[in-house]
Amino acid sequence: MKEGLLENYNNILEAELLQEINSFGKYKKVKAGTLLIDIGQEVTQMPLLLSGAIKIMQEDENEEELILYYLEQGDTCAITLSCCLGLKKSKIRAVAETDTTLIMLPIALMSQWMKKYISWQNFVLESYNERLNEMLEAINTLAFYKLDERLFKYLRDKAMVNKNEIIQVTHQEIANDLHTSRVVVSRLLKALEREKKILLKRNQIQVLAL
DNA sequence: ACATTAAGTGATT
DNA sequence: AATCACTTAATGT
Numbered sequence: 255m256k257e258g259l260l261e262n263y264n265n266i267l268e269a270e271l272l273q274e275i276n277s278f279g280k281y282k283k284v285k286a287g288t289l290l291i292d293i294g295q296e297v298t299q300m301p302l303l304l305s306g307a308i309k310i311m312q313e314d315e316n317e318e319e320l321i322l323y324y325l326e327q328g329d330t331c332a333i334t335l336s337c338c339l340g341l342k343k344s345k346i347r348a349v350a351e352t353d354t355t356l357i358m359l360p361i362a363l364m365s366q367w368m369k370k371y372i373s374w375q376n377f378v379l380e381s382y383n384e385r386l387n388e389m390l391e392a393i394n395t396l397a398f399y400k401l402d403e404r405l406f407k408y409l410r411d412k413a414m415v416n417k418n419e420i421i422q423v424t425h426q427e428i429a430n431d432l433h434t435s436r437v438v439v440s441r442l443l444k445a446l447e448r449e450k451k452i453l454l455k456r457n458q459i460q461v462l463a464l
Numbered sequence: 465a466c467a468t469t470a471a472g473t474g475a476t477t
Numbered sequence: 478a479a480t481c482a483c484t485t486a487a488t489g490t
Contacts, residue, residue: 426470436470437481440473
């Protein structure tokens with residue numbers, strides 16, 4: 255049995271299905287920063303996360319990225335699931351946020367698994383629901399939060415998925431993710447540091463108030 | 465020691 | 478909150 259499969263999915267998925275996953279899935283190990291799928295690419299596989307985290311984002315006309323949500327251990331990507339129902343092109347971009355291990359499942363198997371395994375149905379629907387909720391939260395944050403609140407939430411989320419309160423980022427990268435300028439980020443970060451919520455170093459931020 | 469890149473800041477809009 | 482223009486600090490060669 256593939257490493258990590260049982261630990262993550264034994265309680266959710268039935269034994270027979272786990273066997274199938276084990277034999278048809280491809281085990282993959284990727285480094286942080288790896289592009290797993292890009293917008294417009296054909297979706298042929300569906301990921302099951304064993305460890306690590308993946309950042310899922312959308313892109314607008316100006317090539318600006320918008321973070322939709324993170325996939326974490328035990329998650330799968332619901333957007334991929336819709337591709338199994340006819341839509342074939344990816345609407346999103348997925349980049350490994352940390353070093354990640356996952357199992358890639360051929361989408362050809364999805365529809366038969368949906369019929370064959372109740373546990374798979376549940377897993378998929380539940381995942382779909384989780385993704386939707388996370389996206390609603392992202393929209394909510396974007397629409398109603400002020401930039402300083404968004405920034406802090408961004409840092410906390412990042413610390414969370416990295417399982418480390420010390421985050422490796424530059425102010426410029428944060429600015430890109432939040433669609434603002436580096437100067438503004440630097441100033442807001444300074445303010446957060448004064449509030450003793452974070453600690454600033456070059457290329458690195460420590461989140462104190464998790 | 466020098467160049468490059470990241471971060472901090474005042475002033476202006 | 479964005480932009481400019483500039484300074485200071487950290488890091489690589």
